[in-house]
Amino acid sequence: MRLGFGCLEPKAAKFFHSYGLLVSGYPFIFLISPILITGLLTTGLIGLEPLSDALYLYTPTDAPSKTERRIIHDAWPLVDGTYVPGRAVTQSREVQVRFLNRTWSFSDLCLSGPDGRCANNDHVQLVSRLYHHGINITYPTVRLAEKSAYIASALGGVKLAKGENGENIIVEASAWLLIYQLKFYPNQVSYISGLWEREFKEQMDEYKKTTKHVSITYFHSQTLSDELKKNADRLAPRFIGAFIILICFSVVCSVVTIKKSAYIDWVVTKPILSVLGVSNAGMGIASAMGMLTYMGIQYNDIIAVMPFLVVAVGTDNMFLMVASLKRTDRNLRYDKRIAECMSDAAVSILITALTGNLISDALSFGVGTITTIPAVQIFCIYTMCALLLTFAYQLTFFCAVLVYYTKIEEQGLHSVWLRPAVTYSSTSPLNVRLFWLGSKPPNPSSICATTQSSSSVTSTYSTSSKHLHHCSATSFFRNWYAPVLMQPSIRAIAGLWYIIYLALSIYGCSYLKEGLEPANLLVDDSYATPHYRVLEQHYWHYGASLQIVVNNAPDLRNPVERINMDKMASTFANSKASIGDEGVQFWLREMEVSANIHKLQYDDKKFYDHAAEYIYSDMSRPWVVDVVWGRNNESDHVIKSYRFMIGMRDISTTTKQTEATNTFREIASRFEKYNVTTYMPLWLFTDQYALVVPNTLQDIIVAVACMLVISALLIPQPVCSFWVAVTIGSIDLGVLGFMTLWNVNLDAISMITIIMSVGFSVDYSAHITYAYVISKETTTTARVCDALGDLGWPVAQGAMSTILAVSVLSDVPAYMIVTFFKTVFLAISIGFLHGLVFLPLMLSVFVG
Incomplete structure (x- = not known):
């Protein structure tokens, strides 16, 4: 058996037609089962424990810096007796005083140096x-x-x-x-240290109010985690607002009026159906989060933006199903109408669900090396499950609700009070005209019109779609917008617009800025933001230290090797990102300085004895912990590995940090036989800067490939599938370019939204393309009018609902949240422009 293009479309349509009849026969089962499943899965939220380790979430799992940090941790663990200020690779804990059942002093919790004293600046x-x-x-x-x-x-x-x-x-x-390093072991002491940190912050907040001449900033090990939680805390009330806005919008969009009047047709207008349609998405979100919690997949605070996306997509699909139901003949029995509705709408929704969810699945479980940033992986897993369950609930719960309301409509009952509606009469009392009017099932000559909140509509359809008098919103797209769009002059202008759009997108991409800076994980009013700005202004311009580890130290008894080591240190110290030899902190050089001052001559054969004598003669020196001793094959004590430090310059921007990282790693690669490692804590973020672009490009390619395959199976004409893929690529190009012009970096946050924008792109392109292909019209203009007439308004509703859902985030004082809003807004706006302007024109030109 050979599969052809669109081979699944007729089978899918037939399947969903039969499925609609099945649900119509047993609506209660399909209604109650999702409710029970939701109730069961939601209990998993009781055990929800957010993961807020910023370094784990927003840095690549395979980042070289994590290997480099582990090498230093293994050789120089941060324990008592080994701590030297400036050489720690674990986040510092800056602290003052805290009381907990007893008086604790800094000496109770501090990490001590080799001399046994607290490292005390x-x-x-x-x-x-x-x-x-x-x-x-x-x-x-x-x-x-x-x-x-x-x-x-x-x-x-x-x-x-x-x-x-x-x-x-x-x-x-x-x-x-000033740095005050606390112990983080055992667990009880680490917990007390954490209490100290929070008490320190409170004390410093109070102290800052009393001093006007000194500007104080501070930061501790829990700052990023605490600030990430603030992002999530500020989203919770916003989601309630977005949910209410979407319900109101859906209710308004459901309003249908009696023909030639301004009074609501309460038989066809179904406000409770709209409320349940939005609630369907809420059920999917709650079920997914509870289920994944049971499965042990940890929640993190950025997932708090996921419900805004899922509820918007779910509402979009609700509009498609309701629009499809309205296109059916009201003279048919309710089960036949549901079957036709599912056959018409489900295939279009299936394209969205399959492409969107398979893309998320691929990204989540890492097909090849798609993404290595845990925050993106976890977000995609949660979003995938929420979309899948929302889709499943739309086919069960919401479909059953449609069955009940179609039966109510068939019986001429009021959609809210379930009492017989009153036929329109101008002599009826005002309260009846306002709250009790309803239409009867029409005859084939009846007409209808649907409106938005401000226009009147009729509520009937004829048995033949050819003779349907479409609702006012549909009529606008079919009879006004589409014919104007297909005018040669308008097509030429639209083509010029598209060229300008591409030029601006490419221009924006040429200035693309990569990387999620640590400060951008904070809320705008965070106490730690000034601390980062001070680091950028004063310390990352000049003076920050870089650790360089020689893992395979040569035989230093050989004077040639000592010279080589000195030359290697000079090579690092005199690179374009270093401050020169005056910034080198190297025990071997200091040992030579001491020998010159005391006029000592070293016996090369006894070099290690001389080195030990120098290093351990003063335990306050940092060199004590910079050297790792071992035994050679002759059981002699030798230096197996060591580290030294150099000062850096000009690493205040993400671009310069990335360049410095690459420069030092390239220098290290020149000394391969010594197995040299370079590291500073900032490297964890610079690795993210370097990987986010290739990760994003791979994600988009896989997303488009998944969409291309699935749409080719569901859309009869292969050329259409190609143009859908082109549209998705064009939308993503625009999102990348315009977000740069809107001062948004390409980072883990915007990367998540760009991945999701593929799903939004599918929403707009797949629906319009599918409607264009299945149209029975013979000319391209008529087919565009047919496609936009049927789906222009539902697509517009979906775009508006998504923008309304995320608009509540536009003024949240947090870079992460505003970035999410900006990228979603761009994805929706650009996708909407493509779906209603560029794609119809492409189809009319390239598809017969």
């Missing part, structure tokens, strides 16, 4: 004493005889002057960074 005392004694302070490294201290990562906004010997002397500094 000793550079503060060092710089203060030098300043008060009138001694010039060199920068970026302070040197007193054989001892040195790197202070560029602690002092920011430094102004310099030249000393007598040409060295840089500090004139003034604008910022001072």
